[in-house]
Amino acid sequence: MSTLTKQNLFEGFLENSYADFTQVREEGKNSFLSQGLPTLKTEEYKFTAITKKLEQSISELKAAKPFAVSEDDVKAAIPSGFDGTVLVFANGHLLEDQCINVEGLDFSKLSDKSETALGSIAKVEKDPFVALNQASFDQGIHISIPKKEIVEKAILLLSFYKANEGQVIQPRVWIEAGDFAEVSFISQSVNLSDSSYFVNKVVEIKGGLNSQIRYYSLQNEGSNAIEVCNTETNLLQDSRFSSVTISLSGDMVRNNLNLNLLGSNSEGNMYGIYLLNGKAHVDNHTNVDHTIPHAESNELYKGILADHSRGVFNGKIFVRQDAQKTNAFQQNNNILLSEDAIVNTKPQLEIWADDVKCSHGCTTGQLDEEALFYLQARGIDKVQAKGLLLYAFAGEVLEHIQNDSFKTYVTELVQERLGSKF
Structure with a gap:
């Protein structure tokens, strides 16, 4: 199989033209071309050679197209006993005829919207893969929870992936919860292909005043899948956000989870578990930004690694000068079941305020x-x-x-x- 080089990787792919979001896409394209793909000399990617992996695994870049998913496939993928709303996607495209219990839910394709806040939370300059997604995502979805609405049953975002060798899947999700709203989301992927393909996903979440948002993500990709997922959340005063990320498989997976605490008495909770075997590589990068006094964050990630697998954890907590009375806690624990398994862990605190309670730590050991x-x-x-x-x-x-x-x-x-x- 011929491989692509760093010089031409994605260049031809970005020439695709879209009629919608012209300015937004142009910003993404220019930012991506300016940043370039990360290398091992890029500090944020020093333990994850994703560009090399893409070069080795992809011979010709094409956007993966949607495909038919049967009703039986959908039913088989839904967790037993789940009775909430199910939004079904095939290679990032919404399959409206397969969605379940959608009455009363305000959602639409991003491509159907003439105006959007797309890119206002997940900034293109923060990561080249955010820029790539913004420049060339195909459809995307917008979900809005109205002010004061309590969504009692969770919303399942069920994504089916089936792609030929070297194809790119770029899901884009915009979620907004109004003031005093409450909602839970479950993001679950189902792999239907043994080929090497690349998922480049961006999720933007906006929480209003006194809102409560829970976001659970299950990554159970095929052994040849490469995935980058950028999730960024803005929280206003008195709001709460909790995430749980479960990574079980994939060739190389990179999760960037960023949480911006923009209001007093806001709270962010970030939890994760990665169970790796074979040659799987999972990299979790988290970033919590405390900008306002009287906010709290809690973070716990755990990893179990076997065979020749590799795990990476890099957690950053920023406490800005005005963010007095901050409580921020972070912990990463790992168990290695093999002498060949590797974990690189780097918890970080940057504190400019003096009246705070912060701690971080990591452990790596055996059973x-x-x-x-x-x-x-x-x-x-x-x-x-x-x-x-x-x-x-x-x-x-x-x-x-x-x-x-x-x-x-x-x-x-x-x-x-x-x-x-x-």
């Missing part, structure tokens, strides 16, 4: 042999004992999922992976 022996001494075989200990380690993150059907579904996936399911 507790004494605890393993204790369980075996009580009649539990070694495989199940190991699985139980690993699940106890991972389960702390899963406890933050408040949707029962999705929590059960993810728990079963994790238990099956760890061998703790009886």
Whole structure:
């Protein structure tokens, strides 16, 4: 297979013309061409050689087209017992005829809107892949939760991916929750292809005054999939945001999760678990920006790595000079099950205020042999004992999922992976 070089990678792809968002797309294109693709000399990507991976895996860049998804495929993918709204996508395109329980939900294709705040939260200058998406995403979706509306049942964003070798899928999601609104989202991907393809996703979330937003993401890609996901959230006064990111597979996955606390008494909670085997590579970069006094953030990411897998965690907490009375906590813990598994972890604090409570830390180790022996001494075989200990380690993150059907579904996936399911 011939490979593309850094010089021409995406150049021809960006020549595609779109009738909508002309100015926005031009800004994205110019920013991407100015930044270029990241290399290992790029500080934010020093442990994740995604450009090299793209060069090796992609021979000809084309946008992946939508495809038909059967009703049976949709039903099979929905977690058992889930009865909320389901929005179905095929390669980033909304399949309106397959959506379920959409009555009363205000949503539309981004391509149907003449005006939008697209790009106002996820800035193109922050990351070249945000710029690439803004320049060349195909359709996208806009979801709006009105002021004071309480959406009691979660909204499932069910994305099916099926692409030929070297194709690009670029989902774009804009979510806005009005003042005093409450809503939960579940982002779940279903892989239907063994080819090497590239998912470049951008999610922008805006939380109004006293809003509550929960966003759960399950990444269970094919072993040849390359994915970059940029999620950025703005929170105003008294608002709450909680995210849980579960990464189970993929060739190379990069998650950029940015949280901007823009109002007093706002709160952000970011949790993640990555279970890696084979040669999977998952990189979680998080950024919490405290700009206003009296705000709080909590962050916990855990990783279990086996075989030749590699995990990266880089968490940044910024406390601006005016952000007095800030509480910010961050922790990253990892277990290595193989001598060949690697984890690079870098928790960071940058504090310009003096009246704050902040902490960060990381641990990397192996399974507790004494605890393993204790369980075996009580009649539990070694495989199940190991699985139980690993699940106890991972389960702390899963406890933050408040949707029962999705929590059960993810728990079963994790238990099956760890061998703790009886």
